[in-house]
Every structure is written in C-alpha cells, then in structure tokens.
Amino acid sequence: MTEEASLTPTAWAIMGFLSLAPQSGYDILRQAKETITDFWGISPGQLYPQLQTLANKGFIRPIGEAQGPHARQRWEITENGRQALQRWLKAPSAPLRIRDERLVKLFFSSRAEEPEHPHNALHALKAERQRLLTHIDSALGTLLPEKELPTPSEAAKLGAPELVIRYGAHAARTAEHWVKRVVGKEQA
Amino acid sequence: MTEEASLTPTAWAIMGFLSLAPQSGYDILRQAKETITDFWGISPGQLYPQLQTLANKGFIRPIGEAQGPHARQRWEITENGRQALQRWLKAPSAPLRIRDERLVKLFFSSRAEEPEHPHNALHALKAERQRLLTHIDSALGTLLPEKELPTPSEAAKLGAPELVIRYGAHAARTAEHWVKRVVGKEQA
DNA sequence: GGTTCCATGTAAGGTGTTACATGATTCA
C-alpha cells in the first residue's frame, strides 16, 4: 500500500466527494467551490488528471463506458477506494500552510514613508476578511438557518461538514471583528 | 518597471527584512522563522536564489566583496530597492490561500466507519492550533509583556509588526477556544 | 444547423519544498 502515501490531499478530497455520491468531475468542482475551497482549493487542471490517476489505482471507476473524448463522465468510488479513504482519515496530516500577502505587507508597513500606512494595510485586510466571511455565510445559509456557535451537546448532533463550515465562519467573523476594533470607528 | 510585477511576495519579504537592517541570508531566514513564518514561510532553497535575482535587478547589493564560494555574505537594500518596496506595499495583494489537510479530513469524516470519528479529527485540529498558539505566544513574549487585544487608541501607538503578531495570536487563541468548546470537557 | 454554454482535457510555467552537497568557521 505504499502507493497511498503518494496521493495528495487533493486526490483524497476528490475521493471524499465521490464517497458522498457518484458524480462527474464537473460536479466535484462545483461542490468543492461551495464547501472546502477556503481551506483546500481545487482547480480543473488539477482535478481531471487526478481522476485518471485514481482510476489507474483502482480507487474509482467510470460509470458506464466512455462516450467520446470530451463527453460528460460520471465516476464512483470502489470498495478499495472506500477503504483507502478511511485509512487516510486516520493518518497524520500535513501541517497547516497559509500564504497571506496582506499580512506580510502589514508586517513591513511600519517602514512605509507615510506614517498612517498601517491603517491602509489594515483596511485591505478587513476587506479580504469581509469577502471570506460573506462567502462562508452564504455557504452556511444553504445548510443551516442560524449562525451561532453550537454548544458541545448540539455539536454532537451536527455532522462534520457543518462543523467545519461553522468553524470557518466563526474564525472569519472573529478576525473581522478584531480588524474593525483596531481600525476604529469607520464603517463598512 | 514591469519587472517588478514578476517578483513574488517572498522576494518582497526578503527586501523587507533588508530594509530593517543590512544582514546575511541566514539572518533573514532566522528572522522570518521568528516572525512571518505562520503566514508566509521562506525556505533556504527559495531564499538564496532570490538574493541573486534581487541583486541582478539592483534592488539589493552585497556589503563587502564576496570572500569565497560559501562564505557568509551580508546584504543591504539600495535606494531603488527601497522605492520599489514602498510601491509594493501600496499595490493590490494576492488573495489569501490556505492549505489545511486537517479541515479536509474533518469535512469528510462524517463518512468514517466509526461514528465518533469527527471527535478524533477535532482532536487533531486542536493539537495543531495549540502548537500554533504556543509558537505565536513565544514570539509575542519577546516583544510585549501583556497579551490582550489592543484598543484602537493603543493600536495607534503600536507598530505594524506587533499588530500582525497580535492578530495571529488572537485568531489562534479564538480557534483554540472554539475547538475546546466543541470537543467538550476533556483537557489539554 | 448554428450558437451558446457545459464539460473535459492538456500544456506550459511558476512557486516552493526537500534533500543533498559543499565550503567556511569555531572551538576543543
């Protein structure tokens, strides 16, 4: 099973979506954009080759025979794939990785020539957090009516996908709140 | 100045550190690991070629002549480099990008065979947040005695680097708090 | 049957990591 070690989280995520329901690559892209895109983005140029790779490993297979080179193709996960997915879920994870150019600018902006520059950087940061928050809220809105944090007992009843999205929404809202507080009175 | 557009935030960060003080590549690596590594990591394999690139553009220059192929070399930013850095600080930023395998697992863990599996994923998440928090706190400890959020008027007196680190600390602490709350009573 | 959007696929390049190699430096 050494070949499993070489799969990327992107590949596992693809299998994850197929474990929820058989579907096409395009469907997976749409779902990924609605759900995990904020902490694990998937692009088309990544997805389609990975589908082939996974099929070669026997973890997924096409439903129905291929009809033409660019025709819509649906996929399903195999029993082998399901088992491998379970093993991945229990395996150690790669460390969190963030790339945030805005924070880098904020860090160095004390060296800017204009003294009020940190303010501008904070504003840019605020706008970005606002965007993220709006996106997560809309994703959340389709899943859950209310938006507050669950208590532990409530959390026990929620599925993991809802928990993840709530986590993201809460973190974004907190960051937003903090930025507002530091920037001060101005709106939006 | 179209060549500026092709510089990466990594390159700008290197120039940012050189704008604080002339120093060696190794010094930059150490500083980066103490400060911006959580939102913009820099590896040696990235740093040293970039120093050459920046020198070729005339944005930085070596201090003293090179003494041997692997000898310690200090660098300083040029006037051109300083101006370019200011322009970068005001330019639009690349969108935030996060890669968090733990959250992907949490998202899909509702499909795990064991029903209590989301719990395990949350635990892994908690451990990671704890690690991040500890790191940020130690970085913060060398800069500031107290760890609470600044009020806007206090913030005005702080430099941007302190603000960034406080931001990271607060976000990590909030996430930690949330995870604890959802996971429930168990410790550490 | 032509136009528009859906869906898949590919190629090129950018960005960064890992692992390794090598030369200086320091200190016993």
Added chain:
DNA sequence: TGAATCATGTAACACCTTACATGGAACC
C-alpha cells in the same frame, strides 16, 4: 588539526495555476 556547526548553494521534483483547446449538449 579534527569535529561540529554555520552558511550558502543547487538540483530534482511536487504541486498547483493559468490559459487555452476541444468536443458534447441544449436550445432556438
């Protein structure tokens, strides 16, 4: 002078993005 560490450098590869190309499907 030998060993350990500091500091630089490089090569190979992994991963992902972008841009583009192309073929189906649907709708008029």
